[in-house]
Amino acid sequence: MVLNQLALATMILFMGVLNSAVARDRDHRGYGNYQCSFEDKGWEEHGGGHDSCGECLKHHGKCIRTCYEETYKCTVLGTDRYGTTREFIEEGSSQWRLEQKAMDRCDYLRYERCEPKGCQKETNVISRNRC
16 A cells, blocks of 8 residues: 555656656746757757657657746836936846836836836756756
């Protein structure tokens, strides 16, 4: 009985790891979207890798899984009635939401002109290991 429970717990844990490894565009710990790429250790001739470790290992002897998180930094420039300017910067995973949040802050503080200055995308590796 205890052995069956242990086997079930191990299977559930393994499925969770497997599902998170091949997931794309899922929320990662609430901080942003992450994606994983699966490529051979040498030169990847497919120009974008594979969809999973298993698929990569079918074609190559050694494969690397790299997971990365994409975040955005959006800036809005506000000008008050005296001509003084202030930058409103928001960082996170949703470009549209961040730009809107920065615009809302600018409007809330009663700046007369609030101009979006754009968003910069940043890609950070959060894990890299062998398949």
